[in-house]
Amino acid sequence: MSMKLLVTGGAGFIGSNFVHYVYRERPDWQITVLDALTYAGNRANLDGLGESRVKLVVGNICDEKVVDTAVADCDAVVHFAAESHVDNSVHSPWPFVETNLVGTFRILEAVRKHKKRLHHISTDEVYGDLEPGDPKFSESTPYNPSSPYSATKAGSDHLVRAWIRSFGVQATLSNCSNNYGPYQHVEKFIPRQVTEILGGRRPKLYGTGENIRDWIHAEDHSSAILAILEKGKIGETYLVGVNAEKTNKEVLQLILKLMSKDADDYEHVSDRPGHDLRYAIDSSKIRNELGWQPKYTDFETGLADTVAWYKENEAWWKPQKEETEAKYKELGR
Numbered sequence: 001m002s003m004k005l006l007v008t009g010g011a012g013f014i015g016s017n018f019v020h021y022v023y024r025e026r027p028d029w030q031i032t033v034l035d036a037l038t039y040a041g042n043r044a045n046l047d048g049l050g051e052s053r054v055k056l057v058v059g060n061i062c063d064e065k066v067v068d069t070a071v072a073d074c075d076a077v078v079h080f081a082a083e084s085h086v087d088n089s090v091h092s093p094w095p096f097v098e099t100n101l102v103g104t105f106r107i108l109e110a111v112r113k114h115k116k117r118l119h120h121i122s123t124d125e126v127y128g129d130l131e132p133g134d135p136k137f138s139e140s141t142p143y144n145p146s147s148p149y150s151a152t153k154a155g156s157d158h159l160v161r162a163w164i165r166s167f168g169v170q171a172t173l174s175n176c177s178n179n180y181g182p183y184q185h186v187e188k189f190i191p192r193q194v195t196e197i198l199g200g201r202r203p204k205l206y207g208t209g210e211n212i213r214d215w216i217h218a219e220d221h222s223s224a225i226l227a228i229l230e231k232g233k234i235g236e237t238y239l240v241g242v243n244a245e246k247t248n249k250e251v252l253q254l255i256l257k258l259m260s261k262d263a264d265d266y267e268h269v270s271d272r273p274g275h276d277l278r279y280a281i282d283s284s285k286i287r288n289e290l291g292w293q294p295k296y297t298d299f300e301t302g303l304a305d306t307v308a309w310y311k312e313n314e315a316w317w318k319p320q321k322e323e324t325e326a327k328y329k330e331l332g333r
Contacts, residue, residue, distance in 0.1 A: 001176070002028045006074035007109065008061055009081030010133065011035035013184040014121070014218055016045035017176045018078065021222035023049050034070050035081065036060045036090055039323075043182045044316055061103035063146060071110035077118035078225060078251045079107050084123075085187055087331065089149035100152035111171070118171040119229050120160045124214070124239070125150035129276030132212070136280040137175070144276050157237075161170070164235050172232040177241040177281045180302065181218035186317050187324045193252055193266075194310045195317055197259050204328075207271030209249030212278035216242045217296035217306075227292045236291070241281025244299045255298060258307050278283045278293060 005022065009015040010033030016156060019031055021283030031054045035041045059066035061081045071077060081103060083089065083096040104120070122161045128138045145151040163169040180190045193203035226239040232238060246254075253263045286292045296302035310317060 002030070002077060004032070006032045006034060006070055006077045008034045008077065008079045010042070011037060012047050012058065012080060013040070013045075013181075013188075014179050014221060015080035015133060016042075016183050017181055017218035018080070018222040018225055019046065019049065020056065021219060023054060023224060025226065028292070031055070032070060032074060034059055034061065039320075040084070040185050042183070042316075061106055062098060063152060064106055064109075064318045067106045067110045067305040068113070069295050071107070071116055072114050072199050074116060076119070076229060077111055078121070078229065079104065079121045080121045082121075082156075082299055085150060085294045086125075086147045086149045087187075089147050089152075091331070094147035096148050096152045100156050103158040104157050104159050108130045108159060108169060108324065111152065112163060112167050112169050116170075118160070118169060119225060119228075119232070120157070120171060120173045121225070122173060123150065123153050124175050124177045124279045124281055126154040126157060127278065127279075130278040130280060132278060134278070134280075136241075136282040137239060138282045138321045139239055143314070145161070153319070158162060170234050172228050173237040174228055174286075175237065175281075176205055176224075176281060177214035177216050179218045179221055180215055181306055182313075183316075184218075185321045185324075186328075189248065189311060190251065190306065192324070194259070194307055196323055197255070197261060198314070199321070203255070203266045205249060205252055205254060206269060206275060207268050208268075209252065210277075211245060211248050211275055212245050212280070213248065213251075214241045214280045215244045215246060215251070215299055215302075216240065216294070217302040220258075220294035220296050223295070224286060224292050226302060227290045229284070233289075236330060238286040239281050239283050240292075241296045242297060243276075243281075244281055245282075246299065251303075254299055254303060255307065256298075258304050284324045286306050291327050
């Protein structure tokens with residue numbers, strides 16, 4: 001069945017991967033991307049997609065009129081748009097409050113007014129962190145955010161659930177583990193390490209590197225979102241992960257291996273404030289109820305594909321690099 005889909009934040013990392021995925025997998029769908037094109041959004045992320053099927057609207061999700069117009073003209077909304085970098089949230093929390101809370105409010109009011117289907121994208125960081133032996137996060141894990149980023153995402157989740165219950169908004173939610181893949185800004189962990197090596201510099205590791213993340217390729221996240229949008233039960237939350245827990249040190253050493261460098265060819269830098277120890281996702285609900293299965297079950301294969309993409313797309317990431325590293329230098333990281 002043909003659909004007119006609105007994707008907020010669709011020129012960002014995960015959003016643009018989703019747009020590419022839907023463009024390929026649902027050739028009769030029309031896609032409108034609403035993106036403010038902040039530093040994390042990039043028109044080039046949508047290159048290669050036919051303009052007859054994908055339209056970019058440059059606008060802010062906090063702008064009531066822009067959001068109302070975009071939502072009125074679609075069948076369903078997938079809401080990615082968010083401020084998402086923990087370091088930035090510690091340095092300057094207000095943009096996170098504005099975008100993640102006020103912006104989500106604007107989306108909710110528009111889908112309520114126009115009676116549209118909504119899927120809201122969130123993060124596993126809303127649950128806080130785990131000790132190494134603790135059970136994985138599940139849909140029933142209490143929220144315990146530890147940064148302005150995760151706190152505002154937790155708040156946005158609560159808003160969505162309140163609008164479902166109070167106003168009957170037709171919405172689902174998903175919380176996902178750490179994504180990697182093409183189009184990820186070089187401020188993030190994996191592309192930062194890869195581009196440092198490509199630039200002839202030693203990559204940098206926060207603290208001891210023992211922090212554990214559950215990594216998922218952005219294409220697998222995209223397929224999960226599409227499954228929830230088409231088959232998910234209204235009002236339900238689905239956790240998305242692929243059982244790929246790795247310490248930051250392990251990830252960095254695997255990158256070094258894939259790029260033909262010595263395993264110890266990196267520098268230690270000061271840890272970030274309040275750095276969560278471990279995230280881990282129990283994704284049995286989406287697998288059992290919706291039949292979702294990931295493609296990239298082998299992390300090294302997905303990471304090798306990602307490294308190859310950054311090698312082949314220097315023109316995409318190089319303009320971001322100098323400014324990003326200048327910011328990190330100010331923070332001593």
